[in-house]
Amino acid sequence: MNNALVTFDNVQKNFGKFVAVKELSFEIYEGEFLAIMGPSGCGKTTTLRMLAGLEAPSSGKIHLKSQVMNDVPPHERDTPLVWQSLALFPFLSTRENVEFGLKMRGVDKAERKERALKWLDKVGILDFADREISTLSGGQKQRVALARSLVMEPQILLLDEPLSALDANLVIRMQAVLTNLQRELGITFVYVTHSQSEAFAMADRVIIMSEGEIAQIGKPKDIYREPANQFVAEFVGRNNILSGTVTSLEKSTALISTSSGEFKVPTNSVQLTKGQNTSFVISADLVHISLEKPAGINVVFCKLISEEFVGSMVTLFLEDAEGQEFKVQMQERELSKFDLSGGTEIWLSWDAKSAHVIREY
Amino acid sequence: MKPNRTLNIILTTYVILIFVFIFSPIIFSMIFSFNSQRFPTIPLGHFSTEWYQKILADPDVWDAARNSLIVSSCTAVIATLLGFCTAYSDYRYNFRFKGPYLALILLPPTIPLIIMALAMLAWFSKIGMSGQIYSIVIAHSVLTAPFAMAVIRLRLSQMDPDLEAAAWNLGGSEWATMRHVIIPFCKPAIFSGLFLTAAVSFDEFAVSWFVSGLNKTLPVLILEIVQGNIDPQVNAIGTFVFLISMTLVVLAQIFFASRQMKSF
Numbered sequence: 001m002n003n004a005l006v007t008f009d010n011v012q013k014n015f016g017k018f019v020a021v022k023e024l025s026f027e028i029y030e031g032e033f034l035a036i037m038g039p040s041g042c043g044k045t046t047t048l049r050m051l052a053g054l055e056a057p058s059s060g061k062i063h064l065k066s067q068v069m070n071d072v073p074p075h076e077r078d079t080p081l082v083w084q085s086l087a088l089f090p091f092l093s094t095r096e097n098v099e100f101g102l103k104m105r106g107v108d109k110a111e112r113k114e115r116a117l118k119w120l121d122k123v124g125i126l127d128f129a130d131r132e133i134s135t136l137s138g139g140q141k142q143r144v145a146l147a148r149s150l151v152m153e154p155q156i157l158l159l160d161e162p163l164s165a166l167d168a169n170l171v172i173r174m175q176a177v178l179t180n181l182q183r184e185l186g187i188t189f190v191y192v193t194h195s196q197s198e199a200f201a202m203a204d205r206v207i208i209m210s211e212g213e214i215a216q217i218g219k220p221k222d223i224y225r226e227p228a229n230q231f232v233a234e235f236v237g238r239n240n241i242l243s244g245t246v247t248s249l250e251k252s253t254a255l256i257s258t259s260s261g262e263f264k265v266p267t268n269s270v271q272l273t274k275g276q277n278t279s280f281v282i283s284a285d286l287v288h289i290s291l292e293k294p295a296g297i298n299v300v301f302c303k304l305i306s307e308e309f310v311g312s313m314v315t316l317f318l319e320d321a322e323g324q325e326f327k328v329q330m331q332e333r334e335l336s337k338f339d340l341s342g343g344t345e346i347w348l349s350w351d352a353k354s355a356h357v358i359r360e361y
Numbered sequence: 362m363k364p365n366r367t368l369n370i371i372l373t374t375y376v377i378l379i380f381v382f383i384f385s386p387i388i389f390s391m392i393f394s395f396n397s398q399r400f401p402t403i404p405l406g407h408f409s410t411e412w413y414q415k416i417l418a419d420p421d422v423w424d425a426a427r428n429s430l431i432v433s434s435c436t437a438v439i440a441t442l443l444g445f446c447t448a449y450s451d452y453r454y455n456f457r458f459k460g461p462y463l464a465l466i467l468l469p470p471t472i473p474l475i476i477m478a479l480a481m482l483a484w485f486s487k488i489g490m491s492g493q494i495y496s497i498v499i500a501h502s503v504l505t506a507p508f509a510m511a512v513i514r515l516r517l518s519q520m521d522p523d524l525e526a527a528a529w530n531l532g533g534s535e536w537a538t539m540r541h542v543i544i545p546f547c548k549p550a551i552f553s554g555l556f557l558t559a560a561v562s563f564d565e566f567a568v569s570w571f572v573s574g575l576n577k578t579l580p581v582l583i584l585e586i587v588q589g590n591i592d593p594q595v596n597a598i599g600t601f602v603f604l605i606s607m608t609l610v611v612l613a614q615i616f617f618a619s620r621q622m623k624s625f
Contacts (some may be wrong), residue, residue: 053529053532054530072527075535081527083523087524087526089542098539100528101532104533104534104537148531152532153405204390
């Protein structure tokens with residue numbers, strides 16, 4: 001593992017004066033599931049389209065292994081894409097859709113049929129092989145689109161927000177289908193999405209993009225617990241972000257004074273100086289609540305503003321006397337031990353190890 | 362909206378009257394084509410196919426029918442091809458002066474036919490191409506291509522913009538994509554365009570009359586007969602022309618409708 005399959009080397013893409021992708025450099029490893037995530041307009045889809053040859057980089061180079069791909073036309077690349085719009089051919093049957101790529105590659109009729117049926121079986125829609133595309137449901141169409149790309153048996157599969165049109169239940173099911181396929185086939189998946197839950201649920205590594213640049217690249221857990229900057233911390237969500245001034249420094253911890261009080265934060269590898277302004281985050285699920293004032297430091301007194309239920313998880317929205325907003329995420333069954341209502345005053349606390357200094361401010 | 366009875370009756374009557382105005386001359390012409398009397402008067406004589414036998418025996422009518430058939434089928438193919446190319450160039454490419462380019466293509470049907478016909482005649486005479494059967498084909502192709510373009514352009518506008526790129530992505534070259542994706546997708550509109558342009562060309566009189574020379578088409582022949590005397594043969598030829606045009610238009614509509622129903 002960790003052999004680079006694709007390398008982006010200072011790739012830039014301009015549309016007129018607009019810079020869609022800015023001096024992008026990263027590697028895609030063989031056999032990994034890489035998610036590229038960001039808000040709309042961050043350049044994630046443009047990056048994917050450049051990989052498929054549908055957009056030409058304005059400058060920089062894209063390598064596939066040792067070959068420079070910049071001038072290879074899309075139809076000579078082996079980079080099938082699963083489209084957000086699916087882009088199935090409406091005038092062809094399910095099987096003919098799956099056979100399309102093989103037909104373009106000049107595979108003979110009998111083999112085309114055999115391979116198409118094999119892949120329709122693999123994605124679980126063999127029974128619909130001779131149906132018209134228009135008669136299929138959203139989830140079935142999704143599987144056809146997947147089979148149509150996978151039948152090419154590529155080294156790398158590109159996916160552009162393929163699940164965005166499906167309802168929540170189906171999304172979870174399709175996520176399982178995708179991760180299983182990826183593990184089983186060992187193909188590199190590059191998955192573009194604006195959905196954090198999709199990216200974090202499936203990917204080995206996640207790239208977070210903002211305004212055409214990489215904001216952070218890393219394992220989902222690292223990005224979640226240790227966002228590199230304010231943008232990632234906010235984008236990933238359910239994070240408490242506090243800003244303040246460094247008042248004293250010890251070996252591996254700093255004391256940071258904020259409007260909500262003074263907090264002890266591990267510095268990790270971040271270079272801090274006394275008197276410097278900085279920010280730190282605490283994931284909402286690492287904050288504890290209690291009705292009595294807990295002993296120790298890293299304690300805030302808050303008023304409950306509102307609650308949000310998502311299945312078994314609850315997010316509490318709170319505010320301290322200074323108007324600083326806090327979020328706490330916990331199991332519903334744990335919360336039911338407390339008798340809370342809007343306006344209830346509670347104490348928040350967290351382990352000093354849970355906090356994480358944001359590198360840039 | 363609440364259905365208004367009076368308004369409904371008025372509108373229905375209005376529609377019926379329009380159809381009566383449009384179709385009664387044609388229906389009368391059909392009736393008289395089977396009438397034994399020479400003059401179109403009431404009461405009618407007895408049922409007769411005399412006029413049909415006459416036109417079938419007339420080599421002039423056969424020549425005109427052959428000319429009409431050649432002209433309309435050649436025109437249909439050329440005009441639909443032109444229409445497809447312009448519709449696709451509009452769909453696929455963005456370029457400077459695209460507005461004027463499209464306006465220029467859509468211009469011919471807006472020019473009064475008589476002016477168009479005179480201009481065509483003058484131009485063909487100048488370059489020594491007048492009076493030929495292909496002169497009519499060229500003139501009609503210019504005249505009818507916008508109709509084909511309009512239906513094909515409408516169809517292309519219903520196409521998922523990713524469809525073409527999806528075909529490239531799956532290994533289709535630009536030509537293969539044209540053949541296996543664009544043309545199959547536009548097929549209903551292409552057929553619709555073929556029948557529509559054939560129908561317009563088959564009926565067209567003014568331009569044909571000016572540029573045809575000795576190669577008369579059916580509408581030109583009808584005028585010549587009517588100019589000479591009153592001859593019920595005209596009713597028989599007219600019925601024949603009407604039925605052919607109607608069939609073509611209906612076929613065009615069938616393809617048009619099937620396409621609407623299967624739009625995605």
